[in-house]
Amino acid sequence: MTGSSDLRGRSPDLRARAARLPLSPPGILFAALGVLALALPFLSLAANRIVAGEGVSAFASAGVPTVAVAIACIAAGLALGLVRGAPWMRLGGSLLGLAGLVLLLSQGATTLLDGAGDFARVSPAAGFWCLALALMLLMADALSTMGLGPWRRGGLLVLLLAALAAVLWSGLLGDLSIAQEYRGRIAAFRTATWRHVGLAFGSLAAAAAIGFPLGILCHRRPGLRGSVLPVLSFLQTIPSLAMFGLMIPLLGWVGSTVPGARELGIAGIGFAPAFVALVLYSLLPVVANTVAGLAAAPASALEASRGMGMTAMQRLVRVELPLGMPVILAGLRIVLVQNVGLAVIAGLIGGGGYGTFVFQGLNQTATDLILLGALPTVLMALVSAIVMDILVDLARPTPERSR
Amino acid sequence: MIEIDRITKVYDGHAAVDEVSMTVETGTITAIVGTSGSGKTTLLRMINRLVEPSSGEVRINGEPTHAVKPHLLRRRIGYAIQGHGLFPHHSVARNIGAVPQLQGWDKAKIRARVDELLTLFGLEPDAYRDRFPGELSGGQQQRVGVARALASRPDLLLMDEPFGALDPIIRTRAQQDLRDIQRKLGSTIMLVTHDMDEAVSLGDKVAVMDQGRLVQYGPPEEIIARPATGFVADMVGDAERPMRLLSLIPVSDLIEEGAAPGEPVTAGATLREALSACLWTGRDAVPVTRDGAPAGRVTLQAIRARAERQA
Numbered sequence: 001m002t003g004s005s006d007l008r009g010r011s012p013d014l015r016a017r018a019a020r021l022p023l024s025p026p027g028i029l030f031a032a033l034g035v036l037a038l039a040l041p042f043l044s045l046a047a048n049r050i051v052a053g054e055g056v057s058a059f060a061s062a063g064v065p066t067v068a069v070a071i072a073c074i075a076a077g078l079a080l081g082l083v084r085g086a087p088w089m090r091l092g093g094s095l096l097g098l099a100g101l102v103l104l105l106s107q108g109a110t111t112l113l114d115g116a117g118d119f120a121r122v123s124p125a126a127g128f129w130c131l132a133l134a135l136m137l138l139m140a141d142a143l144s145t146m147g148l149g150p151w152r153r154g155g156l157l158v159l160l161l162a163a164l165a166a167v168l169w170s171g172l173l174g175d176l177s178i179a180q181e182y183r184g185r186i187a188a189f190r191t192a193t194w195r196h197v198g199l200a201f202g203s204l205a206a207a208a209a210i211g212f213p214l215g216i217l218c219h220r221r222p223g224l225r226g227s228v229l230p231v232l233s234f235l236q237t238i239p240s241l242a243m244f245g246l247m248i249p250l251l252g253w254v255g256s257t258v259p260g261a262r263e264l265g266i267a268g269i270g271f272a273p274a275f276v277a278l279v280l281y282s283l284l285p286v287v288a289n290t291v292a293g294l295a296a297a298p299a300s301a302l303e304a305s306r307g308m309g310m311t312a313m314q315r316l317v318r319v320e321l322p323l324g325m326p327v328i329l330a331g332l333r334i335v336l337v338q339n340v341g342l343a344v345i346a347g348l349i350g351g352g353g354y355g356t357f358v359f360q361g362l363n364q365t366a367t368d369l370i371l372l373g374a375l376p377t378v379l380m381a382l383v384s385a386i387v388m389d390i391l392v393d394l395a396r397p398t399p400e401r402s403r
Numbered sequence: 404m405i406e407i408d409r410i411t412k413v414y415d416g417h418a419a420v421d422e423v424s425m426t427v428e429t430g431t432i433t434a435i436v437g438t439s440g441s442g443k444t445t446l447l448r449m450i451n452r453l454v455e456p457s458s459g460e461v462r463i464n465g466e467p468t469h470a471v472k473p474h475l476l477r478r479r480i481g482y483a484i485q486g487h488g489l490f491p492h493h494s495v496a497r498n499i500g501a502v503p504q505l506q507g508w509d510k511a512k513i514r515a516r517v518d519e520l521l522t523l524f525g526l527e528p529d530a531y532r533d534r535f536p537g538e539l540s541g542g543q544q545q546r547v548g549v550a551r552a553l554a555s556r557p558d559l560l561l562m563d564e565p566f567g568a569l570d571p572i573i574r575t576r577a578q579q580d581l582r583d584i585q586r587k588l589g590s591t592i593m594l595v596t597h598d599m600d601e602a603v604s605l606g607d608k609v610a611v612m613d614q615g616r617l618v619q620y621g622p623p624e625e626i627i628a629r630p631a632t633g634f635v636a637d638m639v640g641d642a643e644r645p646m647r648l649l650s651l652i653p654v655s656d657l658i659e660e661g662a663a664p665g666e667p668v669t670a671g672a673t674l675r676e677a678l679s680a681c682l683w684t685g686r687d688a689v690p691v692t693r694d695g696a697p698a699g700r701v702t703l704q705a706i707r708a709r710a711e712r713q714a
Contacts, residue, residue, distance in 0.1 A: 304488030307453060307561075308502050308551075309477030322492050397492030398535050 037130030048119040061108035073100025090142035109175035121177035150393040195352035207282030215290025232284035247273030274351030289331025293324025333388035410459035421615040434606030481560035485567035487548030649674040663688035
């Protein structure tokens, strides 16, 4: 009896003490991940680009002073990330840690390559990726607790991209294997970038051009909605490889029978089938979110707008679209991020884009070539997601204070 | 003058509104009262053609409503609904200015009109103009909703359960405000409600609807004193009748010379309130004040006589 009341008396006190502890729980997780990562190989040194490399510890990857400075930066960054309720300090910690990471990566690559032979390659290994992950999670966590407005988030994104560009342009990472792969393919990389952008954003634009009017029609006619949405969800369930495969005979037939189609570049393989497949995948999120967004306007506001003498078009433009815009843009965000990723598969059917490098790399078992395709894809998807989130925020029809 | 001429709406062979005819005088409030499913809202919505009549016609100042395109007709008729229907993404000023803007008023004129209406509804323009509906209380939202419906000085204001979403205290206040504003502007208002109290206290005339038919149309005193059908009598409620009657008559009608003890009532209060004061405090008479000064008294006996004579 006394024991249980004692426990009850003590547990809130314990909780209060835990709450007073000035440590951030996610920060502890990131720091632990970081410390564990230091035990993993940081870099991998291989005799040439094909063979498997040998792991090198972070502590052995460069000269003692460099390692000491870099590890100190990383450790200090993770430690700053532990502080609860100081998001700017935690953001600073993640940046400091990333700076240390880049320093160790750059100096480590140069040091290891020195005297290792003409064909030797240095790549980041598991330890690097884990540290990078921990620090970036820390950054994301700090940013999300800050609750920055859309403009500030945009500004921060530009600054971070500028910093990344500066690191890449400076040649600090030039000795890494992936940079060597890049130097051999500068022109191809540029073409692939534009092709990837064209596939992802072009299919988005086409899906929006088809999906908005279709969504508006579906909103107005429930009967149409009942037949269109199931068809689009069915398209969505076709596995991506199968979808790209299906496009080959289909567009091949169009290219060879419809006059003028071949001159427009429509054929079984290449840009056209990849583009069409991406558009088909995009239609469901665009149409479904347009329908959901237009339905988001309160029924009483719609009744009032009809009662005050707005025409159907005025109702759409002044009431339904502005109120539904965040949901509609959220649909475009899904499509964009999805298509940036899916466009990689276009590489399989000659559609170009970063997928070209990924599949070449897979064929040659050249991991760094795969990364040359994969990393820019991830970056593009990430930046697209952040920019679209900012746009969704800006499209909110009422100011923060009245929500 | 609004003339409703044998208007009918048939849904699936069933008449929701069955040959209703009535005339509404300019500058009055007409309360249409009935249970749900009585056709009162359909009747109201046929006036601004949100529902197209199956037969019959409505004339506003002699002009048939079907001679005008529906959306142009609606811009000339104010419309206020339950739950206000304000646009959540527009400021108060933009909400109120919505119809004038549709009618192509210039900006300065709209702004002046918005400020005028805000002042009329007791909302300080500088404080409320740029707020959003989400930042207002329920009562304020409702006032902005009515102000929006009046913005373009419509020939007629239609209100569908305009106070339905308000709590009882705010509702009473909103009803008084509507009454005052209607007197000030001389607006013609048709209002739908399921609440007989609201109908008799607001309406210059009350129209009782039952199963699509207009069963009685007349001044509130008549509805209460001489219900035309059993349904109307039920709506009025036998036990409530004397109270309802008394609530229609101001104390000023029965003021007599003399003094009385205790808390006074104002000359503008209803006999129902005076009776309540008598019963609650065990007095035979209560003093009456007008504009803060003593104006005489009203006696329990006089109130009783008035209630009897009416019934």
